[in-house]
Amino acid sequence: MTMRLFVPRDAGAVAVGADEVATALQLAAEKHGLAIEIVRTGSRGLYWLEPMVEVATAAGRIAFGPVSAADAASLLDAMAADGPHPLRLGVADEIPWLKRQTRLTFARCGVVDPRSVEDYRAHGGYRGLERALTLSPDEILADVTASGLRGRGGAGFPTGIKWKTVAQASADRKYIVCNADEGDSGTFADRMIMEGDPFVVIEGMTIAGITVGATKGYIYTRSEYPHAVEAMNAAIAAAKRAGYLGARIGGSAHSFDLEVRVGAGAYVCGEETSLLESIEGRRGIVRAKPPLPAHKGLFGRPTVINNVLSFAAIPFILDNGAKAYADFGMGRSRGTMPIQLAGNVKHGGLFETAFGITLGELVDEIGGGSFTGRPVRAVQVGGPLGAYFPRALFDTPFDYEAFAARDGLIGHGGIVVFDDSVDMAKQARFAMEFCAVESCGKCTPCRIGSTRGVETIEKIIRGERVAENLALVEDLCNTMKFGSLCALGGFTPYPVLSALRHFRDDFGPAPARLEAAE
Amino acid sequence: MTSAYEPWNEARGAEIIAEHAELEGATLVILHALQEAFGYVPEPAIPMVASTLNLSRAEVHGVFTFYHDFRKAPAGRHVLKLCRAEACQAAGGDALAARAEAKLGVVLGNTTADERVTLEPIYCLGLCATAPSAMLDGRVVGRLDEARLDALVREAQR
Numbered sequence: 001m002t003m004r005l006f007v008p009r010d011a012g013a014v015a016v017g018a019d020e021v022a023t024a025l026q027l028a029a030e031k032h033g034l035a036i037e038i039v040r041t042g043s044r045g046l047y048w049l050e051p052m053v054e055v056a057t058a059a060g061r062i063a064f065g066p067v068s069a070a071d072a073a074s075l076l077d078a079m080a081a082d083g084p085h086p087l088r089l090g091v092a093d094e095i096p097w098l099k100r101q102t103r104l105t106f107a108r109c110g111v112v113d114p115r116s117v118e119d120y121r122a123h124g125g126y127r128g129l130e131r132a133l134t135l136s137p138d139e140i141l142a143d144v145t146a147s148g149l150r151g152r153g154g155a156g157f158p159t160g161i162k163w164k165t166v167a168q169a170s171a172d173r174k175y176i177v178c179n180a181d182e183g184d185s186g187t188f189a190d191r192m193i194m195e196g197d198p199f200v201v202i203e204g205m206t207i208a209g210i211t212v213g214a215t216k217g218y219i220y221t222r223s224e225y226p227h228a229v230e231a232m233n234a235a236i237a238a239a240k241r242a243g244y245l246g247a248r249i250g251g252s253a254h255s256f257d258l259e260v261r262v263g264a265g266a267y268v269c270g271e272e273t274s275l276l277e278s279i280e281g282r283r284g285i286v287r288a289k290p291p292l293p294a295h296k297g298l299f300g301r302p303t304v305i306n307n308v309l310s311f312a313a314i315p316f317i318l319d320n321g322a323k324a325y326a327d328f329g330m331g332r333s334r335g336t337m338p339i340q341l342a343g344n345v346k347h348g349g350l351f352e353t354a355f356g357i358t359l360g361e362l363v364d365e366i367g368g369g370s371f372t373g374r375p376v377r378a379v380q381v382g383g384p385l386g387a388y389f390p391r392a393l394f395d396t397p398f399d400y401e402a403f404a405a406r407d408g409l410i411g412h413g414g415i416v417v418f419d420d421s422v423d424m425a426k427q428a429r430f431a432m433e434f435c436a437v438e439s440c441g442k443c444t445p446c447r448i449g450s451t452r453g454v455e456t457i458e459k460i461i462r463g464e465r466v467a468e469n470l471a472l473v474e475d476l477c478n479t480m481k482f483g484s485l486c487a488l489g490g491f492t493p494y495p496v497l498s499a500l501r502h503f504r505d506d507f508g509p510a511p512a513r514l515e516a517a518e
Numbered sequence: 519m520t521s522a523y524e525p526w527n528e529a530r531g532a533e534i535i536a537e538h539a540e541l542e543g544a545t546l547v548i549l550h551a552l553q554e555a556f557g558y559v560p561e562p563a564i565p566m567v568a569s570t571l572n573l574s575r576a577e578v579h580g581v582f583t584f585y586h587d588f589r590k591a592p593a594g595r596h597v598l599k600l601c602r603a604e605a606c607q608a609a610g611g612d613a614l615a616a617r618a619e620a621k622l623g624v625v626l627g628n629t630t631a632d633e634r635v636t637l638e639p640i641y642c643l644g645l646c647a648t649a650p651s652a653m654l655d656g657r658v659v660g661r662l663d664e665a666r667l668d669a670l671v672r673e674a675q676r
Contacts, residue, residue: 011643011644011645011658012644012645012647012648012660014658015643015645015648015651015658015659015660015661016648016660016661045647047647047648048647050648182644183641183642184642185603185604185605185606185641185642185646186603186604186605186646187644187646188644188645188646188647190644191644222644223550223587224640224642224643224644224653225643225644226656227658228644261546261547262546262547262550263546263585264546264549264550264585264586264587264588265585265586265587265640265641266584266585266586267641278546279542279543280542280543281543281544281545281546281547281571281581282543282545282577282580282581283580283581283584284584284585299542299543340646340647341647342605342608342646342647342649343604343605343606343607343608343609343646343649344608344609344610344649345647348646348647348648348649349647350647371609380604384603384604414605414646416604416605416608416646417608418608419608422608427604427607430604430607434641438641440584
């Protein structure tokens, strides 16, 4: 009997040897005369166990990891005999780290073959679209609104309201744009879902298209994500062949087409108006709002622009109803958030869970503390524009409003863990430097402020008039926060001010703490 | 070893430009395609793109210079990109970047004198749970440590 094996094709798994493992398994099987079939899936998101290989058995899929090419022969023996192996992790779905999650958006990621429409359908795919095709646009809007879904890119704007604005606008053409320009360090959920379950993104965008009356969509992603680009293009081609994209989708009167566009290494293009400029073939210069993209977006037409994870949440909502989604969460943060644990963390990966879990639970229990084994000193939540949190604030629940109340943001859900060797003045300087490099240059607070910020923090680090310069940095941050056109200049103060507020000892010449550590 | 790229050729450039000219907002797509073929965006291609798309030369030059990816000259034979963003910093990326610079004798953003290796910073490969990470000629590598970095550098120098 042919054994069915699953080896991730996810870039994170490939980066630690998944391709070599797949080749070694194939060779070892031929040598042992074993018949095997290898399905290249996405990642389940347990990255410390990657490459994680699974085998289908009567008891479910049994996982092994982290596997290296040298383990191939012994692994196949253990699989064929259903016997013990040092890397055996048991039934994949029963691994506590996975079992503890609420996977609504990522339910299929790491499970299905990301190039097969049939496999997607076999795991509940396209049921949301099928139901949407039986509803009126108003009924779909009512579901999306009632689900409480808020933009997962970071701004947290209610998705239903955005869609309604575009639905009500009249124009000769409308567009659906997927913001897959996931540039925040510490985030990789967009990449994972595009590589592991691309059809869910396509389905979500298609539903948006029929709701607002758009027939063309763009997915704008990054040149740093070649694997995601390849996976999305393969899935779009497969969806076209299966009649789920193109004219008369799913046999209905609607048509919808998708195209992937690739950025060119500009972080600011993750800002929605800059992204639209970039698709139009121009410099990624931020546009002033209003007009909102919902009124005047891509090529001047009404445009729904949402993050990958927002679109990917839609099929579940349409399939299972708004209530099934809204039942999860806390306060005004409804549903689940795919949280990404990264940096110096023992158990890094993708943890999708209902809003409300605390930062401390995420970092200490789920993340298992630092990879180096040293005490966790700070975490940056929400990417390069997110605040640094000290342990004292680890009781903060993961919720848009709770983070805002503590001068932070959840952003795109990335958490970067730092141990006690971190120098927070250096991190604050980096935040300003990053802003200076990536600023589009349109507004003065961001363009000039970031460079002056780097210089002033450097003075502080050198010990020049520390108190005066600290006051100057705070003043500069306020100017940037309230005077910048977009979140790049406007949010760079978050990491800077949080570092100043919570880690003041690090600012000044030769921090005593680091000297003591040496 | 011969280059993986074609030498600049005006007819070939025109063909690449024409292939994508009908797309909405084609400029970035064309610049990417040119760089994929030639390894950089040759200067004579800029006015060609402009006239095909009915844009000014300044507009196309402006797009070309805005984005970090586009090169005005060929890179070294191999391009080693080290992630320098926060997640990789947290996992020891700073020391590894310094080590790569010392081994290759160039600072980030430069090409070795023998034109074998271009060493570049990259801001996030999305491999933040297997940090620190790098990319060698399009191949991703995670969980870098000194030994794995040294092996990558040796491979790039070959």
